[in-house]
Amino acid sequence: MDKIQKIKGFADLFPPDSGVFSFIEATARDVFSRYGYRELRLPVLERTELFARSIGEETDVVQKEMYTFPDRKGRSLTLRPEATAGVMRALVEDKRAGEGLVKYFAHGPMFRYERPQKGRMRQFHQIDVEAVGSPDALLDAEVLLMLEQYLRALGLANLTVELNSLGCKACRPVFLDTLREFLKGMHKERLCEDCMRRKLTNPLRVLDCKVPQCKEFTADAPKITDHLCPECAAHFAVVTGVLDDAGLGYTLNPRLVRGLDYYVRTTFEIVSGDIGAQSSVAGGGRYDGLVASLGGPDVPGVGFACGMERLALLIDRDLEAAPDFFLAVLDASGLAKGLLLAQGLRRAGFGGEAPFAAKSAKSQLRAADKSGARFCLVLGTDELAAGTVVVKDMRAGGQETVSQDLLAAYLRARLEEAKEG
Template sequence: MEKIQKIKGFADLFPPDSGVFSFIEQTARDVFSRYAYRELRVPVLERTELFARSIGEETDVVQKEMYTFPDRKGRSLTLRPEATAGVMRALIEDKRTGEGLQKYFAYGPMFRYERPQKGRMRQFHQIDVEAVGSPDALLDAEILLMLDHYLRALGLNNLSVDLNSLGCRQCRPVFLEALREFLKGMHKEQLCEDCMRRKLTNPLRVLDCKVPQCKEFTADAPKITDHLCPECAAHFDVVKSALDTAGLRYVLNPRLVRGLDYYVRTTFEIVSGDIGAQSSVAGGGRYDGLVASLGGPDVPGVGFACGMERLALLIDRDMTAAPDFFLTVLDAAGLSHGLQLAQELRRAGFSGEAPFAAKSVKSQMRAADKSGARFCLVLGTEELAAGTVVVKDMRAGGQETVSQDMLAAFLRARREEAKGE
């Protein structure tokens, strides 16, 4: 019978990769909760209209990349290509958007049909953070500082912050008119096929194109920061001042527009110098007006997302925690007792393995070494009779005979000693 294989662009995550993802998620819970963000879980499947209205009909995501299909009643459904729209839908539906500042984080799989590449599969994973209900520029600054805190907690280095302002519904049309005028004379020898379409439908996206010829021929394009209204300029000045005061370094990038239509004012991207061409590991910004466009009240918001696959590329250590103990039983009659001893240690807060069948001493010791456990516990005939166990330190060497009643306390003391080394 032919084997069934995974779908192209989808990946299985075994240890140590799964351990790295768990580390990314747990660190997010730890850091974001310090800033009073709470975890929210939303479905991976939504009505297609949600993404068409929020992301934008003319974006590449909606035009080319979504996994969309009809259900049995003919309704168009889509596997989420990003998280913000689903979070907004949930807040609106649960009537939380009128309850003051709402701060949430979420994580999970997203889906986009595009060419699989390093750090981006067709099923990929994101950490998502959203703050809805405040227009304050200091909130923009704080969320960027929190993102920096999070990335540092992951142990990431060689990162830079790109920062821009996209203006608002009042001043952006003025800039777009200037940009359209600039692009009007561009032809297919200067712009790629996508940008020839974008200059008519979504000219802002031309600035974000990564094709070298497009970047070259649009190098002198108008800058959006030269067209900000007084309110947007003041908002951006407050963000920059707060980041300067906090000591967070950034680079002003007037070409940074992000790929989704709902962004306004502050926008940012975190770029790594360690993972090649696909260098963005996180990005986001302000999206005032998004909630209203989805049928909710006209409340402001700001947020960001981190690509977990990209983050994982930068975490080069094995995040899979080694077990505390590996129990070897030398007498088949002691297997049941060994299982009970292991269970008591687990209840005391230790992790480890116990055998289910009698095997040779050599085989068990080889398995203990392979497990990476700090301690190998040896339970033989003499130990069974005396109520003891031999504890072998697999890292420091040496062994001691310890009463089974005192085993948990003994291991705890050794673990604390190891932390202080």
């Protein structure tokens, strides 16, 4: 019978990769909670209309990349391609939007049908952060500072913050008219097929195109930052001013428009210099008006998402803590006693392994060394009779015989000595 294989673009995560993902999630809980964010868990399946209305009908995500299918009643459902729309739907449905400033973070799998490559899978994972209820530019700045703190806590370096303002519903239409005029004379020998469509339906997307010829022929395109209304210009000045005062460096990128239609004013992307072409590890911005477009109150918001696969490429794989002990039982009659001894140590807060079957002393000691455990605990015939255990220090060397009743206190003292040393 043929083996059943995983779907292309979907991955199994074994250690140490699974440990890296756990580290990314745990660090998010630690850092974001310091800024008042609480965890929200969301379904992975939503009505297709949610993404069409929030992300935009003319985006590549909606046009080409969503996993969409009818259910048994003919309703169109979609595996979520991003998290922000789902967060907004949840806040509206549970009547939490409009309660003042609310802060949530979420994480989990997202789904997009695109060509799998390094750091980009069809099932990928994101850390998502959303703050809804305040239009203040200081919130934008705090979100960026929190993101920088989070990436620093993950141990990431060689990162660049790219920053732009996309204006608002008052000034963006004026810019779009100017951009359409610029693109009017460009034909298919200059723009790719997608951009020929975009220049009519959503010209802002042309600036986001990664095709070299499109980037070349639009290099002199108008800059949106030259067309900001006074309110948007003042908002952006506050954001950049706070980042300057905090010492957070950034690069102004007038072509940064992101891939989703709901962004207004502040938009940003964090780019790594260490992972090649797919270099963006985080991005986001302000989305005033998104909640209202989904049937909720007209409240502003700002947030970001981090691609966990991209982050994982930059994080040390050796994150799993070595076990505290490895128990070697040299007398088969003592296997059950050894299991209970290990259980007592685990209740006391230590981690380690105990054998279930009799093996030679040589093979058990070899397994103890391979495990990376700090201590090898040896339980032989004499130790079983005396109620003791031989403790071998696998790093510092040497061994001592310790009463089983005092074993947890002995191990704790030795580990504390190692920390202080």
